[in-house]
Amino acid sequence: MEDRVSISITDGVADVRLVRADKMNALDMAMFDALVAAATRLKSEKGVRAVVLSGEGKAFCAGLDMGRFQTMGSGQGTGRKEDLAVRSHGIANQPQYAVWGWRELPVPVIAAVHGVAFGGGFQLALGADMRFLAPDARMSIMEIKWGLVPDMAGTPILASLVRDDILRDLCYTGRIFSAQEAMSYGLATRICDDPRAVALEVAREIANKSPDAIRAAKRLLNRLSVDPAPALLAESIEQKALIGSANQIEAVKANLDKRAPKFAEA
DSSP states (O other), rough: OOTTTEEEEEEEEEEEEOOHHHGGHHHEEEEEHHHHHHHHHHOOTTOOOOEEEESTTTTSBBBBBBHHHHHTTSSTSSSSOTTTTTTTTTOOOHHHHHHHHHHHHOEEEEEEEEEEEHHHHHHHHHHHSEEEETTOOEEGGGGGGGTTTOOSSHHHHTTSOOHHHHHHHHHHHOOOOHHHHHHHHOSSSSSSSSHHHOOOOOOHHHHHSSSHHHHHHHHHHTTTTTTTHHHHHHHHHHHHHHOOOHHHHHHHHHHHHHHHOOOOOO
């Protein structure tokens, strides 16, 4: 896990860092495994009262590793061996739990986002209770670019944050949006010149509150959302049907070749 995610705990605050800076913290299988392992560890770590999730280098997380898109372009799927519809981690599959695991933590999680948070990287930020963004941060629900849908627990979380028509705009177009737009859409909590520093400061403030009350508050707030289980399963079923299909492979090839796609009619 150490070459993908680092964890340091000081005075009740867990500082979780994605450390694949040379790849803009892109999501390969090792990163998925490390994120799941980190969330699983912190779920039962005694003394943790708040978590800050951030990325080293130029970006929070650039999304799915390009090597996996190359595999898709060759018609070999994503390199995942598991059946996405199988619930391997409670109500989620393994890639979903890389995001949903942070929602299941009994303590607040703050994502400090700088650079880019694209596709799966954006969904990772959604797994946090709060998102603190750098003024020049850029985000996208980018899955449509590759002929896919968001399938890392993003849809049930987004449905509770964003107006329906805006969510459809972002999902259908995959357009990149700014921190300022994210704030207006309800996707950002704060815009900060140094989001990680501010997130750590707020986490320390939370850590000084009664841990019983904080955990009770998170349980109550988590219950305000609709049942996520059907949405998570629906994500997986839709994605499973798309991966490796002719039009999905064409979407990947067209992007890699920097040409207009030639899709078959649905």
